[in-house]
Amino acid sequence: MTGSAASSRIRRVSREKLGSGIVRLFFKQALAELRLNVSRRVDFRHSRNGEAVRAYCAMSAEEFEGINARQKWANWRTIPRNLHGRLPLRPCRAVDLCCGLGHSTQVLAYYLPAGSTVLGLEYNPEFVRVARRREYLASDRAPVAVSFRAQSVLDTFRDVSGRPLAEGSLDLVNCCGALGLHFVRSDVERLAAEIFRVLRWGGLATLDSGRKGVDRGAMTEVFERRGFRVVSAAKSCFLDRFTQVCFRKEDVMSPKNHPHGGPIRSEDSPLDEGSAESFRAVQPAAFRDQPRASIEAGVTDPDVDDTIGGE
Ligand SMILES: C[S@@+](CC[C@H](N)C(=O)[O-])C[C@H]1O[C@@H](n2cnc3c(N)ncnc32)[C@H](O)[C@@H]1O
Numbered sequence: 001m002t003g004s005a006a007s008s009r010i011r012r013v014s015r016e017k018l019g020s021g022i023v024r025l026f027f028k029q030a031l032a033e034l035r036l037n038v039s040r041r042v043d044f045r046h047s048r049n050g051e052a053v054r055a056y057c058a059m060s061a062e063e064f065e066g067i068n069a070r071q072k073w074a075n076w077r078t079i080p081r082n083l084h085g086r087l088p089l090r091p092c093r094a095v096d097l098c099c100g101l102g103h104s105t106q107v108l109a110y111y112l113p114a115g116s117t118v119l120g121l122e123y124n125p126e127f128v129r130v131a132r133r134r135e136y137l138a139s140d141r142a143p144v145a146v147s148f149r150a151q152s153v154l155d156t157f158r159d160v161s162g163r164p165l166a167e168g169s170l171d172l173v174n175c176c177g178a179l180g181l182h183f184v185r186s187d188v189e190r191l192a193a194e195i196f197r198v199l200r201w202g203g204l205a206t207l208d209s210g211r212k213g214v215d216r217g218a219m220t221e222v223f224e225r226r227g228f229r230v231v232s233a234a235k236s237c238f239l240d241r242f243t244q245v246c247f248r249k250e251d252v253m254s255p256k257n258h259p260h261g262g263p264i265r266s267e268d269s270p271l272d273e274g275s276a277e278s279f280r281a282v283q284p285a286a287f288r289d290q291p292r293a294s295i296e297a298g299v300t301d302p303d304v305d306d307t308i309g310g311e
Helices: 003-018 022-040 049-057 061-067 069-083 103-111 125-133 185-198 216-226 276-282 292-297
Strands: 093-097 117-122 145-150 170-175 199-209 228-234 243-249
Touching (some): 003 069, 003 103, 022 061, 022 069, 061 069, 061 125, 069 103, 069 199, 069 228, 069 243, 103 117, 103 170, 125 145, 185 199, 199 216, 216 228, 216 243
Parallel strands (some): 093 117, 093 170, 117 145, 170 199
Antiparallel strands (some): 199 243
């Protein structure tokens, strides 16, 4: 599949999943936010995280559905654009930070390879209860193993039984609609340390950035200092004020990154996997036809990868 074919497939899936036009979604969001501000005096647009989570905890799940309409639309575009051609060729373990009612988690479930698992972490326990009741389907409509835990993502990431996630145990950490609005730089420094701890070498972090919270420049600085490298960035559309940046936890022992060609290869980089056939067996339908060469290079067509020059 060419880059532009993948790009139009992403747009088609997004239309199928959301069913209504973008203008209607934006209108729905504006009205829901106005109602929340005026009649309930709840304003969630805080960059101080404590105030933001207080506002989210004061909302009902229906109110959140209203104010998250734009985000829900954006997720079906930004997440696949960043993941396209960069996933390992086997089931993945992913965490969705600040997952809300599970809208972003549903996108991950759809685009991750067959057999993957996703853990959603969310502060508001009521949102977690609602998220647990949703359906999480892969692109072939097979149910995906998804679990949720109510906790702050500024604490150690834990599994549903409360055990800290093991070091190097994840392939992907995703976050949508949170860091670019509700977190300051010092929060993101804490998060970067925890994301570095739980990701395996070569693992990906796809994280939203925006001017009201942590912008793209500050986030890149924090993550690069930790040993991550930016591999792509995506917006839902050119008017989007938020950019989701995709970082890779660099494997310093991989020959690619080692100045003299180190002896150890990243255990599950796409380059180390079996044949193109094994790739086809595990990749979701949306990515199945991507040319092997572009997968190996970790490169996607600029049309799909919508890489942005700046905030
Ligand atoms: C705009 S919503 C995005 C939800 C979801 N990621 C999506 O894309 O639909 C932001 C979410 O971040 C959650 N959140 C904010 N700060 C948090 C924290 N420190 N720990 C966990 N969740 C947090 C809020 O409760 C809210 O559900």
